[in-house]
Amino acid sequence: xxxxxxxxxxxxxxxxxxxxxxxxxxxxxxxxxxxxxxxxxxxxxxxxxxxxxxxxxxxxxxxxxxxxxxxxxxxxxxxxxxxxxxxxxxxxxxxxxxxxxxxxxxxxxxxxxxxxxxxxxxxxxxxxxxxxxxxxxxxxxxxxxxxxxxxxxxxxxxxxxxxxxxxxxxxxxxxxxxxxxxxxxxxxxxxxxxxxxxxxxxxxxxxxxxxxxxxxxxxxxxxxxxxxxxxx
Amino acid sequence: xxxxxxxxxxxxxxxxxxxxxxxxxxxxxxxxxxxxxxxxxxxxxxxxxxxxxxxxxxxxxxxxxxxxxxxxxxxxxxxxxxxxxxxxxxxxxxxxxxxxxxxxxxxxxxxxxxxxxxxxxxxxxxxxxxxxxxxxxxxxxxxxxxxxxxxxxxxxxxxxxxxxxxxxxxxxxxxxxxxxxxxxxxxxxxxxxxxxxxxxxxxxxxxxxxxxxxxxxxxxxxxxxxxxxxxxxxxxxxxxxxxxxxxxxxxxxxxxxxxxxxxxxxxxxxxxxxxxxxxxxxxxxxxxxxxxxxxxxxxxxxxxxxxxxxxxxxxxxxxxxxxxxxxxxxxxxxxxxxxxxxxxxxxxxxxxxxxxxxxxxxxxxxxxxxxxxxxxxxxxxxxxxxxxxxxxxxxxxxxxxxxxxxxxxxxxxxxxxxxxxxxxxxxxxxxxxxxxxxxxxxxxxxxxxxxxxxxxxxxxxxxxxxxxxxxxxxxxxxxxxxxxxxxxxxxxxxxxxxxxxxxxxxxxxxxxxxxxxxxxxxxxxxxxxxxxxxxxxxxxxxxxxxxxxxxxxxxxxxxxxxxxxxxxxxxxxxxxxxxxxxxxxxxxxxxxxxxxxxxxxxxxxxxxxxxxxxxxxxxxxxxxxxxxxxxxxxxxxxxxxxxxxxxxxxxxxxxxxxxxxxxxxxxxxxxxxxxxxxxxxxxxxxxxxxxxxxxxxxxxxxxxxxxxxxxxxxxxxxxxxxxxxxxxxxxxxxxxxxxxxxxxxxxxx
Numbered sequence: 011x012x013x014x015x016x017x018x019x020x021x022x023x024x025x026x027x028x029x030x031x032x033x034x035x036x037x038x039x040x041x042x043x044x045x046x047x048x049x050x051x052x053x054x055x056x057x058x059x060x061x062x063x064x065x066x067x068x069x070x071x072x073x074x075x076x077x078x079x080x081x082x083x084x085x086x087x088x089x090x091x092x093x094x095x096x097x098x099x100x101x102x103x104x105x106x107x108x109x110x111x112x113x114x115x116x117x118x119x120x121x122x123x124x125x126x127x128x129x130x131x132x133x134x135x136x137x138x139x140x141x142x143x144x145x146x147x148x149x150x151x152x153x154x155x156x157x158x159x160x161x162x163x164x165x166x167x168x169x170x171x172x173x174x175x176x177x178x179x180x181x182x183x184x185x186x187x188x189x190x191x192x193x194x195x196x197x198x199x200x201x202x203x204x205x206x207x208x209x210x211x212x213x214x215x216x217x218x219x220x221x222x223x224x225x226x227x228x229x230x231x232x233x234x235x236x237x238x239x240x241x242x
Numbered sequence: 243x244x245x246x247x248x249x250x251x252x253x254x255x256x257x258x259x260x261x262x263x264x265x266x267x268x269x270x271x272x273x274x275x276x277x278x279x280x281x282x283x284x285x286x287x288x289x290x291x292x293x294x295x296x297x298x299x300x301x302x303x304x305x306x307x308x309x310x311x312x313x314x315x316x317x318x319x320x321x322x323x324x325x326x327x328x329x330x331x332x333x334x335x336x337x338x339x340x341x342x343x344x345x346x347x348x349x350x351x352x353x354x355x356x357x358x359x360x361x362x363x364x365x366x367x368x369x370x371x372x373x374x375x376x377x378x379x380x381x382x383x384x385x386x387x388x389x390x391x392x393x394x395x396x397x398x399x400x401x402x403x404x405x406x407x408x409x410x411x412x413x414x415x416x417x418x419x420x421x422x423x424x425x426x427x428x429x430x431x432x433x434x435x436x437x438x439x440x441x442x443x444x445x446x447x448x449x450x451x452x453x454x455x456x457x458x459x460x461x462x463x464x465x466x467x468x469x470x471x472x473x474x475x476x477x478x479x480x481x482x483x484x485x486x487x488x489x490x491x492x493x494x495x496x497x498x499x500x501x502x503x504x505x506x507x508x509x510x511x512x513x514x515x516x517x518x519x520x521x522x523x524x525x526x527x528x529x530x531x532x533x534x535x536x537x538x539x540x541x542x543x544x545x546x547x548x549x550x551x552x553x554x555x556x557x558x559x560x561x562x563x564x565x566x567x568x569x570x571x572x573x574x575x576x577x578x579x580x581x582x583x584x585x586x587x588x589x590x591x592x593x594x595x596x597x598x599x600x601x602x603x604x605x606x607x608x609x610x611x612x613x614x615x616x617x618x619x620x621x622x623x624x625x626x627x628x629x630x631x632x633x634x635x636x637x638x639x640x641x642x643x644x645x646x647x648x649x650x651x652x653x654x655x656x657x658x659x660x661x662x663x664x665x666x667x668x669x670x671x672x673x674x675x676x677x678x679x680x681x682x683x684x685x686x687x688x689x690x691x692x693x694x695x696x697x698x699x700x701x702x703x704x705x706x707x708x709x710x711x712x713x714x715x716x717x718x719x720x721x722x723x724x725x726x727x728x729x730x731x732x733x734x735x736x737x738x739x740x741x742x743x744x745x746x747x748x749x750x751x752x753x754x755x756x757x758x759x760x761x762x763x764x765x766x767x768x769x770x771x772x773x774x775x776x777x778x779x780x781x782x783x784x785x786x787x788x789x790x791x792x793x794x795x796x797x798x799x800x801x802x803x804x805x806x807x808x809x810x811x812x813x814x815x816x817x818x819x820x821x822x823x824x825x826x827x828x829x830x831x832x833x834x835x836x837x838x839x840x841x842x843x844x845x846x847x848x849x850x851x852x853x854x855x856x857x858x859x860x861x862x863x864x865x866x867x868x869x870x871x872x873x874x875x876x877x878x879x880x881x882x883x884x885x886x887x888x889x890x891x892x893x894x895x896x897x898x899x900x901x902x903x904x905x906x907x908x909x910x911x912x913x914x915x916x917x918x919x920x921x922x923x924x925x926x927x928x929x930x931x932x933x934x935x936x937x938x939x940x941x942x943x944x945x946x947x948x949x950x951x952x953x954x955x956x957x958x959x960x961x962x963x964x965x966x967x968x969x970x971x972x973x974x975x976x977x978x979x980x981x982x983x984x985x986x987x988x989x990x991x
Contacts, residue, residue, distance in 0.1 A: 097385050107323070108331075108384055115323035116316020118511070120461045121544045125920035128461060156316035169311045179310035182884035185892060186728030187313035188461040188511030194314055213928040220920060222461050222512050223728050224895025226931045228888055 077146060085148050087114065088158030096145045102138075103129045105145035106155065116156035116191045120220070127219030128188065130195040131155050137199045139218075156191035159198060174198055174236050181232035185223035192219045197233045207237045289841060290776075290783035292879050292945060299807075300741040305882040307733045308752055309509070309726065318509040321481040322541050324467040330359050332380040332530050332540035333387040334523060335394055336549055337369035340403035340611035340913040341416070344368065344376065348395035352379060355393055357386035362529040364522060368401075370418065371584050371611050372913060373549025378526035380538055403611040405910045407558055407581055410608050418584060418609040425586050425609075431602035439573025439600035443564025447636035451629035452975040454905040455556040455581060457548060458618055459925060462511025464551045465541030466524040468531040470496055476531075477504045480524055481541075483513040484764030485725050489757045491520035495528035505757040507725040514896075515617035515766055516552030523550075548918035553906060554618035555580050555587025557625035558608075563593070565637040569651040574601040576629070580622075582607055585614030588622035594630035595697055596652040612908070617766055619893070620698060620951035624900065624958050628976060631694040631959035635966065644677050645693055645967075658695050661852035661874040661939060665693070668872040668935055669854035676967050683861040683969040683987050689869070690968025691856050694956030700878075700948035701847025702772030704840040707760030708781040710739050712789060713833040716823040718743065720781070721753040724762030724774050729950060730885035731770060735778055737881060742782035744807035745822060760837070768948025772845035775881060775946040781838025788836055793825055846944030851875040851952040853894065855960035856932075859968045861987060864980030866965055868898055868932040871957060876939035878947035887936045890953040894934055897957020899926045902977050 077098035085092045087106065094109045106114040120128040122141050129140040132154040159172040171179070175194060184190040193216050200207050200215035207215070212233045221229070295302055312318040347366055352358045359380045369376065377394060381387040402416035409415055410423040417423060440446055462481050466488070470476035478492040482505075489505025496503065510517070520528075527540035542551055557580055564573040571593065580587030586607035593601060638648040646666045650659045666672065674691050675681070681688050708722040720739045726732040736752035743749075753759060763773050789811075790804040797804060797820070799813035812819040826833075856870040871894045880886050903924040907916040917923045958976060966972045971986035984990045 097383075100385060104384060108325075113323070113325050114316075115319065115325070118320075118322065118461065120463075121920040123544075123919065123921065126461070160315040162317075169315045169317065171311060171315060175311075175314040178314045179306050182304075182307065182310075182888050184307070184310055184313045184728075185885075185888055186461070186512045187309075187318055187509060188320065190313050191316045194316075213931070216928045218927070220461065220925050220927060222459055222514075222896075222925060223888075224892030224926070225888060226895060226926075226928055227891045227934045228884075230928070230931070 081146055083145060083149060085145070085153060086151065087153045088155060098144070098146055100145045101141050102131070102143040102145050102148050102153070103140035106140070114155050114157055118188055118191060120188070125220070126189070127192040127196060127216065130192040130219065132195060132199050137196060156194055159194065172198070174201065174233070177232040177235050178229070181228045181235065183225055183228040183232040185225050189219060189221040189225075193221065193229050197229070201233070201236055205238045207233070209234060212237065290779045290844065292779070292844065295879070298741060299744070300737050300747055302880050302883065304884045305733055305737060305747055307730060307882075307885060308736050308747065309732050313509070320462055320509045320511050321465060321467055321479045321507070322462055322511070324479045324539065326467065326469050326537045328471070329467070329537040329539050330380040330382065330530070330534055331384040331387045332378050332527060332538050333391045334375050334526060334540070334542065334546055335377040335379070335391055335396060336546060337372065337374040337376055339398070339400045340372040340405060341401035342369045342398035343401055344396075344398045346395055346397035347377065349379075351393040351395060352390045355381065355386055355389045357382035358390045360530065360533050361390075362526055362533060364526055371613050372405075372915065373546070373613055375522045375526065375550065378530055378540065380530045380534060400913070403913055405610050405612060405908045405913060407579055407608045407610070409910065410610050418611055423609050425607035427604045427606040429602070429604045430591075432600070433575065433602040436573050436575045436600040436602035440562055440564035440575065443572050444567055445565040445637055445640040446563070447633055447640055448562035449633060449636065449974050451559045451561060451632060453557045453625040453628055454976060455553045455612070455615070456900050456904045457906060457923060458512070458514040458516040458552045458554070458616070459920070459923065460512035460514060460516060460547070460551070463542040463544065463547040464517060464521055464523050466492070466520065466527045467537060467539045468492060468496070468527045469537040470528075470531045470535070471537065472535040474498070475502045475504070477506060478528070479506045480520065481510045481513075481517060482507050483510075483515075483517045483725060483727060483766055485723050485755060486757055486761055487518060487764055488520040488524060492524065492528050495525050496532055503757070507755040510725060510727055513727050513765070514619045515621065518617070518764055518766060544920065545918045548923065549915060550613050552616040552618065553583070553613065554621070555582035555585070555615035557581065557587070557589055557629070559625070559629040561629055561633045563633050563637055565641050567641065569638065569641060569643045569648040571596055571598045571634070571637070571652050572600065574598040576603040578603065578605045580605065580607045581610065582615035583610055583612035587615050588617070590622040590626040592626055592630060594623070594626040595695055596630065596634065596649070597654065598652070619896065619954045620696070623696065623698070623951070623955045624897070627694055627696065627955050628959045628962060631956070632962060632972070632974065635692070635963045636972065639679060642678050646671060649693060649695065655850065657850045657876060657939070658852060660941070661850060662693065662695065664874050664937060665852045665854040665872045668937065669856050669870060671854065680967050680970045683971070686860065686862055688859045688861055688969040689856065690859065690964040690966065691854060692960040692963025692965070692967055693852065693854050694959035694963065696851040696853070696952040696955035698768055698849050698948075698952040699847050700768045700772060700849045700952070702769050702774070702776065702840060702845050702948070703763070705761065705763035706774045706777040706840060708735075708774070708777045708838045709760055709835055710781040710785040710838065711833055711835045712785060712826060712829065714826055714829045714831065716826040718745065718750045719753060720750055720778060721759045722762050722774065722778070723756055723759040724754050724770065725765055726754060727765055729765070729770065729889060730882050731765075731774065733885065734771070734775055734881040738775060738778040739782035739785070742779070742786050742806070743822070745809055749822070768950045768952070771881065771946050771948045772847070773840060776841045776844035777838045779838065779844055780841050781836050784838055785834060785836035788834055789825070792828055792834070793820070796820070796828055844945045846878045846947045849876050849878070849947050849949065849952055851956060853956040853960045855957065855964045857961060857964040857968055859965055859971065859983060861969055864983035864987075866902055866961075866978055866980070866983060868902070868930070868961060870933045870935070871898070871960070872935040872937070873953055874937040874939055875949065875953060876942035877949045878942055878944040880938055881946060883938065886938065886949055889949055890936045891934050893953025894957045895926050895931065896954050898930065898932070898961065900976060901958040901961035902930070902979070905977050
């Protein structure tokens with residue numbers, strides 16, 4: 011489990027217990043560490059398949075295999091199948107932003123190393139930083155991005171926002187907006203796990219998300235308005 | 243005057259408008275974010291008026307931003323997100339040392355990278371700052387561009403360099419610039435008289451204060467997408483604070499006419515003063531696009547951003563002051579060095595805001611082999627504020643006086659008096675035990691309160707051209723090329739016409755962020771709102787008057803009797819009434835368009851702010867936790883209270899950042915920046931955010947004024963002063979990290 015660095019020193023006077031599964035799961039860095047002995051040309055994937063098998067969606071065996079060159083993938087994103095070609099090293103973030111057609115650019119590339127939360131997604135009900143996930147590891151998983159939280163009305167072209175997204179609008183919880191997708195995903199996940207989240211829960215849930223404009227006070231208000239029974 | 247619907251109405255005086263006269267007003271002129279107060283002559287037209295605040299239906303209210311839905315749903319397209327067919331991905335090669343003589347720059351191996359497309363050389367001879375761009379490469383994918391970067395055979399001879407102030411001032415220091423390592427000192431006041439005044443004062447204090455270089459750290463890095471495919475025209479997307487600025491630069495590099503290049507800034511992810519020009523990154527993207535005859539996407543990586551994407555200059559300030567028994571600052575001296583890398587940095591006048599009969603200052607810039615500082619939210623003000631407010635507290639304690647009373651004693655402008663009193667009340671000052679003497683560190687957790695004030699211009703000038711269009715189907719569009727940095731520009735561009743026409747905000751569409759729309763100035767130095775909002779108002783006013791001309795015959799009244807309210811138009815005094823849609827149906831096919839330009843009387847200049855911070859210091863660990871920050875700010879007419887509060891919160895959060903966390907750390911021997919990433923360059927995150935209170939000073943009855951800069955100024959000084967107030971730890975060097983707290987308490991050496 012990876013905790014954002016600031017959580018350790020800055021727990022408030024009433025330290026809330028981290029919600030289970032709230033924090034991003036195994037990281038690209040962990041992966042790179044475990045595969046340090048791999049051939050320099052490829053990337054070793056834990057849930058391993060051969061390059062041919064990579065075409066199918068179900069990872070099969072625990073045997074180690076090296077992927078090389080272009081890999082065709084089918085990912086399940088927001089309930090839909092997305093076919094794309096990646097390199098073994100391509101992150102989930104780059105795959106969806108740069109290689110999917112149409113591109114999914116709601117998640118942002120800001121730090122590229124898990125420091126900022128701008129690329130936060132939900133994968134199999136766990137919060138992940140998409141810049142730390144390899145796209146080839148994502149087969150067979152349910153990937154949720156910020157685009158999946160709302161729908162666009164085909165007639166009026168108006169966005170049908172999720173209640174949390176609507177609350178963000180009403181509480182002016184976005185300034186430049188570059189961090190907003192990440193905060194929305196982190197807090198969506200928090201409220202799904204703990205509908206009665208407190209202010210401390212919410213702060214902890216987005217402790218890994220950076221906002222340079224300083225929108226946090228309004229983000230907390232927007233989130234608390236959605237939390238059932240949370241301190242208001 | 244006769245109405246000509248469908249025609250473009252000129253702005254300015256119309257039939258019943260009073261006779262024009264010229265008048266001189268003071269306003270703020272900003273060059274690359276550096277504020278200067280100038281006097282300009284304007285036409286004195288009593289045309290549009292904001293009207294009484296109480297009568298406003300849209301403005302001065304809590305508005306939902308018109309672009310909030312696309313931002314919260316991930317559908318807002320920033321420059322980073324632009325994807326055009328055939329787009330190549332580019333990366334920059336930066337100098338890895340502060341000063342180099344380039345001996346080899348060979349791209350032969352790049353050709354072996356699958357997907358490699360080409361390169362341009364930016365600097366082939368010498369580099370003289372850490373991170374200076376050397377070359378750019380482009381490839382079919384971002385991964386291949388990274389590989390190509392690594393395939394460049396780049397060899398250099400490291401030249402001597404200096405990265406810190408002390409080394410740069412040594413007589414035998416390597417020369418950073420042909421101009422030398424220090425700019426000519428600028429002095430003000432009489433040194434002898436100032437020193438004598440301090441000497442004669444009953445209470446004295448002196449100290450050396452330092453503020454490090456910090457970064458803008460915009461979440462969207464600098465960069466551009468240049469979409470040119472070899473034709474006569476190009477479209478350039480840029481993460482920029484000045485839509486009309488970079489497009490011209492791009493045209494020059496592409497060899498096209500200015501009018502052939504469309505600049506687009508639909509949404510942008512933060513600028514804070516660092517994103518004015520096209521930059522070397524934009525220029526490289528344009529050169530690559532020209533070379534490849536295809537679109538090129540070049541955005542800085544996070545590390546690039548730290549090295550070349552902008553920083554606020556550091557300061558080293560040696561201050562001394564004297565105070566009389568009443569708390570009056572009677573003498574003040576300051577010798578200051580600005581540290582702006584190869585640039586000269588910025589520093590506001592000293593003492594900051596407070597008056598002093600005998601003040602002497604000497605300020606010079608000290609150059610190092612780092613990237614030039616750029617304007618950053620209130621350039622030079624936070625540094626001057628931190629040093630001045632710290633010294634003032636030291637003098638107040640020496641004199642045994644109340645910290646708020648001392649501030650008021652040195653301020654003639656009573657706006658600051660009421661603001662200081664109010665923030666003091668909100669933070670709990672009058673119940674606080676340490677009002678004239680700091681607390682001590684006997685307890686494990688100590689609580690303290692600190693204060694500081696700010697000022698800024700915030701006035702505008704004539705630069706924006708706005709068009710408001712009313713169509714036959716009832717739709718209304720308000721258009722200007724200006725950009726929204728997250729400040730809420732797009733929303734008030736729509737809200738002002740909505741107010742004028744008696745419509746809800748949702749009835750007006752704002753179009754901004756393109757050079758195809760009317761001209762607009764760059765957003766820096768808090769000049770946007772006071773420049774743009776009056777022009778939007780003028781356009782809406784002209785449109786309303788023209789529309790009234792059309793409607794008067796239908797309503798059986800004179801144009802001046804037509805009233806617009808609650809989604810309908812009506813002849814005065816219970817006369818005939820039409821819904822907005824019915825009224826618009828009377829327009830010809832081409833609808834109605836009106837232009838607007840700046841009107842001086844709709845804006846103001848010169849704002850005040852006061853902040854208070856309450857902190858808790860852990861005297862065992864040295865950790866500081868900010869508990870509460872309060873800001874009171876005058877803002878003139880507030881266009882959107884929610885967005886204004888957001889921006890003031892943001893200033894306080896950023897102040898908390900530079901007060902406690904932020905600092906560019908360099909290895910002066912090896913010539914490296916040690917924290918060019920968001921892991922080691924720490925921004926305030928959710929767990930550091932205290933309770934925050936924003937009080938808008940509604941006694942301010944002026945027109946619109948820019949609010950961005952002022953709120954970032956006082957917070958740092960207020961926090962540092964609060965730490966001292968809590969436990970007696972006077973920290974004269976930002977950021978106030980735990981080690982410095984413990985050192986100041988004498989617990990570590």
